[in-house]
Amino acid sequence: MSERKKPEGLTGAGMGRRGFLKTATLAGTGAVAQGVVAAGQPAEQPTPRRHSVQMASREAEQGTPPPVTTTQASCGSDFMVDVMRHVGIEYVAAIPGNTFKGLHESVINYGMTSTPALELVSCMHEEMSVAMAHGYAKVAGKPMACMMHSTVGLQHGAMALYNAYADRVPVFAIVGAILDAKDRHGYVDWQHSVFDGPALVRDFTKWDDTPLSLSHFAESALRAYKFSMTPPWGPTVLAVDQELQEGAVAKGTTLLIPKLPQIAPPAGDAGAVREIARVLVAAERPLIVADRAARTPEGLRLMVELAEALQAAVVDVSGRMNFPWRHPLNQTQRRAELAAQADAILGLELTDYWGVIGGRLAPGVKRISISSIDLFMKSNYQDFERFTPVDLAIAADAEATLPALVEEVRRQTSSGRRTFFKARGIALAKDHRDSLEQSRNAAAVGWDSQPITTARLCAEIYEQIRNEDWALCNGTVFQNYWPQQLWTATQHHQYIGDAGAYGLGYLPGASVGAALAHRQHGRLAVAIGGDGDLMFSPGALWTAAHHEIPLLYVVHNNRAYHQEIMFVQSMAVKRQRGIDRAHIGNAITEPNVDFAKLAASIGLYSEGPVLDPAELGPALRRAVAVVKQGHPALVDVICQGR
Amino acid sequence: MQTFFSRLVAAAVAALVVFGSPGAVADEQRSNATEGKRLFLADGCYQCHGTTGAGGGTAGPHLAPDPLPLEAVKAKLRTASGRMPVYTAAVISDAQIAAIVAYLQGIPRGKAAKDIPLLNH
Numbered sequence: 001m002s003e004r005k006k007p008e009g010l011t012g013a014g015m016g017r018r019g020f021l022k023t024a025t026l027a028g029t030g031a032v033a034q035g036v037v038a039a040g041q042p043a044e045q046p047t048p049r050r051h052s053v054q055m056a057s058r059e060a061e062q063g064t065p066p067p068v069t070t071t072q073a074s075c076g077s078d079f080m081v082d083v084m085r086h087v088g089i090e091y092v093a094a095i096p097g098n099t100f101k102g103l104h105e106s107v108i109n110y111g112m113t114s115t116p117a118l119e120l121v122s123c124m125h126e127e128m129s130v131a132m133a134h135g136y137a138k139v140a141g142k143p144m145a146c147m148m149h150s151t152v153g154l155q156h157g158a159m160a161l162y163n164a165y166a167d168r169v170p171v172f173a174i175v176g177a178i179l180d181a182k183d184r185h186g187y188v189d190w191q192h193s194v195f196d197g198p199a200l201v202r203d204f205t206k207w208d209d210t211p212l213s214l215s216h217f218a219e220s221a222l223r224a225y226k227f228s229m230t231p232p233w234g235p236t237v238l239a240v241d242q243e244l245q246e247g248a249v250a251k252g253t254t255l256l257i258p259k260l261p262q263i264a265p266p267a268g269d270a271g272a273v274r275e276i277a278r279v280l281v282a283a284e285r286p287l288i289v290a291d292r293a294a295r296t297p298e299g300l301r302l303m304v305e306l307a308e309a310l311q312a313a314v315v316d317v318s319g320r321m322n323f324p325w326r327h328p329l330n331q332t333q334r335r336a337e338l339a340a341q342a343d344a345i346l347g348l349e350l351t352d353y354w355g356v357i358g359g360r361l362a363p364g365v366k367r368i369s370i371s372s373i374d375l376f377m378k379s380n381y382q383d384f385e386r387f388t389p390v391d392l393a394i395a396a397d398a399e400a401t402l403p404a405l406v407e408e409v410r411r412q413t414s415s416g417r418r419t420f421f422k423a424r425g426i427a428l429a430k431d432h433r434d435s436l437e438q439s440r441n442a443a444a445v446g447w448d449s450q451p452i453t454t455a456r457l458c459a460e461i462y463e464q465i466r467n468e469d470w471a472l473c474n475g476t477v478f479q480n481y482w483p484q485q486l487w488t489a490t491q492h493h494q495y496i497g498d499a500g501a502y503g504l505g506y507l508p509g510a511s512v513g514a515a516l517a518h519r520q521h522g523r524l525a526v527a528i529g530g531d532g533d534l535m536f537s538p539g540a541l542w543t544a545a546h547h548e549i550p551l552l553y554v555v556h557n558n559r560a561y562h563q564e565i566m567f568v569q570s571m572a573v574k575r576q577r578g579i580d581r582a583h584i585g586n587a588i589t590e591p592n593v594d595f596a597k598l599a600a601s602i603g604l605y606s607e608g609p610v611l612d613p614a615e616l617g618p619a620l621r622r623a624v625a626v627v628k629q630g631h632p633a634l635v636d637v638i639c640q641g642r
Numbered sequence: 643m644q645t646f647f648s649r650l651v652a653a654a655v656a657a658l659v660v661f662g663s664p665g666a667v668a669d670e671q672r673s674n675a676t677e678g679k680r681l682f683l684a685d686g687c688y689q690c691h692g693t694t695g696a697g698g699g700t701a702g703p704h705l706a707p708d709p710l711p712l713e714a715v716k717a718k719l720r721t722a723s724g725r726m727p728v729y730t731a732a733v734i735s736d737a738q739i740a741a742i743v744a745y746l747q748g749i750p751r752g753k754a755a756k757d758i759p760l761l762n763h
Binding site: 441442443448450453454455459463466477480481482486488565570579582640642 | 684685686688689690692693694695696697698699700701702704707725727728729730732733734752753754755758760761762763
């Protein structure tokens with residue numbers, strides 16, 4: 001990857017934790033001169049940065065701002081920037097809104113010009129801001145902040161927060177507020193005021209607060225961060241009053257930033273872990289099913305250890321990169337068959353246990369669950385899926401429980417069982433090879449078809465990236481899981497799962513956010529997304545162009561909200577009516593969308609529409625070359641529906 | 643009395659009248675397949691099974707090449723289960739099913755996976 005241009009004064013990316021803490025301390029001590037100190041950190045070598053903060057108009061959305069009447073040297077929102085840096089946040093995604101103009105100004109004039117840098121990522125829609133934070137967190141393993149306007153901004157961002165919540169992903173959301181009526185000047189300020197703004201998203205966020213002082217903000221921010229990063233991960237919201245952001249901090253005021261704790265995820269009870277190990281070791285046909293089990297690279301490594309200790313079949317539901325795609329014990333393609341045959345099923349962070357077992361509650365089968373979802377669940381939105389009776393449900397984080405489980409499995413495995421496991425592993429390895437052969441044969445069918453098959457699409461993409469450090473940023477259900485069937489993926493960052501709640505408009509923002517996190521590692525980020533999804537939020541591509549975020553975005557263009565075509569046709573058939581009109585309201589034709597032109601118009605290199613499969617490889621090759629130079633590129637491919 | 647040969651000629655002529663010439667049969671098959679393709683695309687089979695019957699993974703299995711025999715396809719359509727809707731005669735006639743099968747039968751077998759480099763990494 002080529003060197004990326006950076007604004008002057010910013011330090012290099014990829015700073016280690018130790019380095020970060022050092023600079024965080026400096027930032028904190030820098031704020032000491034303004035009366036701010038991070039708790040437990042020495043106040044030495046102050047490096048004060050003072051900025052004259054213009055009080056922007058409260059009526060900015062109604063017309064010309066009034067003349068500046070005061071200046072100030074230190075303000076609440078500078079302190080908020082320090083707090084965000086203190087917890088390790090590096091980016092804030094936002095589209096502007098005057099209820100957080102104080103914080104906006106602090107980010108760009110204080111956060112972006114001092115270290116460690118807190119960079120503003122400029123967005124086109126709050127839904128994309130949140131989606132960007134969603135995708136980023138799944139790669140970086142920590143939250144990105146996103147600022148949203150009061151009322152209308154949070155309403156725009158709400159669906160994306162639901163996606164993040166259902167996908168168990170941390171997002172540090174901040175929404176502006178004008179709490180005091182005396183501060184609302186004019187018609188629009190009242191339209192943009194709400195007594196309890198976060199109530200809108202309370203059903204699908206982990207926690208929220210509306211701090212009334214800067215000390216309160218610091219405590220709530222730390223609490224929000226801690227909650228969001230304690231499994232099950234999830235988004236939090238802080239409503240931040242305009243006056244709190246914009247008000248001056250009196251000289252001599254001491255503001256404490258609480259110490260950030262090291263967060264230990266909840267591990268399963270030792271006795272329960274022993275019992276799981278006993279069941280798994282004794283089972284003839286155990287099946288391990290993982291959904292969002294591997295939160296980190298360590299989780300992936302532990303998944304492999306557990307499977308290999310048992311020589312047990314693993315089915316990856318693909319909520320995350322839970323298991324290497326070409327590992328001999330990966331039996332994902334045989335999911336239904338193995339679930340029906342298993343005598344013990346271990347579900348790890350499995351949202352839809354019922355779906356995995358196909359609704360069959362076979363007698364004599366030991367069903368076990370380890371899930372942090374049992375520790376935190378709300379009632380209104382029903383993303384907890386159908387209740388499935390299990391024999392043992394451990395409310396704990398699966399990844400945190402795996403070390404003890406692996407150790408216990410090894411301890412309980414006799415030499416006789418080890419011999420049996422070895423034979424089982426050999427048989428499963430053959431099954432994996434057979435599945436791969438079947439997938440390849442299936443992929444060959446219609447190889448030269450037009451529109452291009454999704455198998456060919458995925459094979460052509462892989463051909464261009466397989467020798468790179470690639471990272472796929474999309475879920476693959478709408479591409480029939482061809483990447484999992486045909487590609488070789490071994491590392492945690494190579495796959496991050498899907499939207500969580502299947503809310504359309506996720507991928508453009510999420511893939512740009514993920515690509516931003518990949519950028520500092522020099523990885524080649526790739527996203528394959530539907531045309532309908534892209535039509536929801538094409539502005540995210542502008543963000544990629546504006547911030548020079550390298551990403552290969554391939555449009556799986558079936559010119560429809562294709563899933564719905566199938567549903568509507570089923571309904572028409574059921575009602576014995578015409579079945580040739582299901583495209584109405586579902587097709588994205590007349591006119592066809594030219595995504596290459598759309599992307600080019602907002603600054604991306606683009607190719608397409610590609611209709612001929614023979615032209616797909618060269619088009620992708622050219623686009624990959626652009627991405628490797630550090631820029632985003634889009635290839636529009638006219639594809640089969642699925 | 644007609645000779646055996648003359649009876650054979652007469653039978654052949656009669657057969658041509660009834661069934662058409664070999665060329666006409668081929669034309670009719672082509673015409674049927676064309677209509678089948680139109681139905682396949684217009685009536686939504688392609689949505690789950692792909693425009694060439696290659697299949698759509700979880701959405702629908704592959705239908706071609708080597709489609710099921712006509713009677714099997716008819717049975718599938720009339721008594722479908724799961725995601726596949728039931729297509730009654732009121733929605734699609736036996737003749738139309740026959741046309742669709744003719745289209746699927748005409749789809750050529752493509753390259754084998756072993757002959758496609760991209761599928762052999």
